[in-house]
Amino acid sequence: MGRIAKLPPEVIRRIAAGEVIERPASCVKELIENAIDSGATRIDVDIEDGGKKLIRVSDNGCGILKEDLPLAVERHSTSKIKSEEDIQRVLTLGFRGEALPSMGEVSYLEILSRSEEEDTGGYIKVIGGEVVEFREAPRQRGTTVVVRELFFNYPARRKFLHSSRVEERYIRSEILPKLIAYPGITFSIRYGKKIERYYSGGIEERMIQVFGREFFTQCAGFFEEEDDVRVWGFVCFNPEGPLKKGFIFVNRRNVWHHGIHSLFSFPGYIVFIEIPPEYVDVNVHPSKREVRFVKEEKILELVERGLRRLSARTGEGERKEMPEIFTEDLEKLWQLHGTYILAETKKGLLIIDQHVAHERILYEKLKKGKVPSQRLLVPIVLELSPHENEIFKEMLPHLERTGFVVKELSGGTWVVEAIPAVIPSLSPEAMREMIDDAIREGKTRIKMFDEALKIIACRGAIKAGEKLSREEMKTLIEELFSTSHPYTCPHGRPIIVEMEIREIDKKFGR
Ligand SMILES: Nc1ncnc2c1ncn2[C@@H]1O[C@H](COP(=O)(O)OP(=O)(O)OP(=O)(O)O)[C@@H](O)[C@H]1O
Ligand SMILES: [Mg+2]
Known part of the structure; x- marks a missing residue:
């Protein structure tokens, strides 16, 4: 007898259910x-025991x-x-x-519904995949679905459910995007004894209901439209503000999209993308959370443009006030092993990695195109393959904004005559490396350019081991705090480590 055998149908069904x-x-x-798809204007949700007992x-x-x-089950x-x-x-x-x-397979599922065309409704009950009851039943127009004892027949799964409190947190994070994307629907959500209500209204009203009054004092909106693509939303400029996460909605579907997320330098934002449905592929992932765009470049460009105009309008993301955390006008500074800057703060101490701090500063300067160029004594000659050449040409206008002066000699051969003044020198090998990395890391033109900026910033930044004067340390910290993200470097590494005096006291048993 062979070793491979077909699984029994009920096992196959349960595995499939577990995926959804x-x-x-x-x-x-x-x-x-389902309720949203049915055109509802009111949705009531009841949760008991983090949904383990009843939904x-x-x-x-x-x-x-x-x-x-x-058929529905x-x-x-x-x-x-169709x-x-x-x-x-x-x-x-x-x-x-x-x-x-899937729910019918792994729970006690009941549906009570009446369609708009019929005078009376119907009721169906499914236990572990079997229909056990089906009859006529009265109801007003609409549908009620009850899921009890989820995974009662799937102990492996039931065992991995967390406490009710944690499961409730997962539920909240599924409901939140729906509240944001559907302000026209009244939601009432009961968690045990606690009821939360969100009344239908405009998007502004909904933002205030969900995030509080301070939403519009800390967040600003953007809007861009071109042909049949519309991109709009809100950015929260305060990392401690009401919006702490990024949300992307494509035709109101909450999705994950790396390229779009990476355009934002603030942690909290909401982007709505409205495009003809044929430009989106929603069938990428079983959970319907990932999408692909036909005109991805255009969408990314519109979001970027929206953000640029928003910064220009609000000045946010441009210049920030120096936080009043330091003592004595930032005079108490020390350099540790030529690598870290120690700065006394009112609460304790900041340890700043000088290289990544400078990297962040240069990256933002380059991004804004605010750096002068310096002529090279010996120009760099670059030979590019046809593929590299095509990409390089697309990146060129962006590179020129940052201070590069480049001329094409013939197809694929380029002379780099000047480089951004922030980089002390650039060897032909380093230039090649920059192009190779940009092509490898960046999936889109904008990402490639962004990669190139990170590489230039990294090369130009002061190195670990370089001695800094007190004045230089002070300028570095001031410039760091005027960036949009003083705490993380463009590659995502931490720039600052904070130590409160309380922690230090504790170590000494004070
Ligand atoms: N609340 C509801 N109101 C009206 N019809 C509903 C409701 N819930 C489910 N239905 C009907 O039952 C069908 C099956 O629902 P189900 O959620 O299993 O599949 P779906 O929504 O079509 O697709 P998906 O699996 O991607 O959610 C739906 O296509 C719809 O016709
Ligand atoms: Mg459905």
Whole structure:
């Protein structure tokens, strides 16, 4: 007998269900998305025990025809798409026909619904994948779905669920993006005995309901539109402000997109991208969280432009006030092993890595194109392959803004006559390395340019081991705190380590 055998169908079904439903929060997400797709203007959510005991989502949407109820809990049955072409222009959040059957597989699932076309509703109950009850039942227009005892028949999964408090946190982080993206829907959410209500209104009202009154004192909006693409949103300039995370919504679907996230230098922001559905592929990942764009370059450019104009308007991200954390006008400074700067603060001590601090300063200067150039005594000659040449040409206008002066001799041969004055010198090898790294690291033109800037900033920055005068240390710290991100370097490494005097006292047993 062979060693490979087909798994029993119920095991296959349970494995598939486990891919869609990972924890109570995934049920909440799927059920709210179904309610949104049904055109509801009101959604009520009940959570008990972090969703482990009960999840109930009710809506006043279009409802499900009674005869369709058994199909709704059957795998790959959906009313949202009919053919393969439809996947290319999905406007609904769901399209796979997998959410309800998956929940039915691993919980006690009940659906009570009445469609707008029918006088009476229907009720269906599924336990561990089997329909155990199906009958007529009264209800007003809309749908209620109840999920009880999630993973009751899947102990391996049940065991990995966290405490109710932690599961509730996962649920909140699934609900939050829906509150942001659908201000027109009234939500009422009950966690045990606590009820939270969000009334329908405009986006501004919703932001205040969700993030508090201070939202508009600490966040500013941007808006860009070109042809059929519209990009808008909010950026929070205060890292301690109400918005601490970045959200991207593509046609109101909350997604992850590395390229867009990397354009923001503040931790808190919301971006809404509205594009014709055929420009997005939502079918990239089973959880529908990743998307691909047909016109990615254009979208990235619009977001970047929006941010640039926002900075120009608000001055934010440009110059920041020196925080009043230091003692004696920043006079108490020491250099440690020629590598770290120690600065006394009111609360204790800052340890600053001089190289990465300078790297951050140069990176931001280069990005703003505010650096003079210096002529090279011996120009650098570059020979590029046709592929490299194409990319280099695209990067050129950006490089020129940062102080490079480059001329093309013939196809693929370039002479670099001047470089940004912030880099003391640049060898032909280093220039090549910069282009190679930019091409390797950057997936898009903007990312490549960004990589190039990081490399230039790194090369130009003062090195560990370089002795600095008190005046130089002071200027460095002042310039560091005028950047948008004094605490992390462009590569994401920490620049500053803080030690409070309390911690030091504790070490001495004071
Ligand atoms: N709250 C609801 N109101 C109206 N119809 C609903 C509701 N919930 C589910 N349905 C119907 O049941 C069908 C199956 O729902 P299910 O969530 O399993 O799949 P889907 O939403 O089509 O796709 P996905 O698996 O991507 O969520 C839907 O296509 C829809 O017709
Ligand atoms: Mg669905």
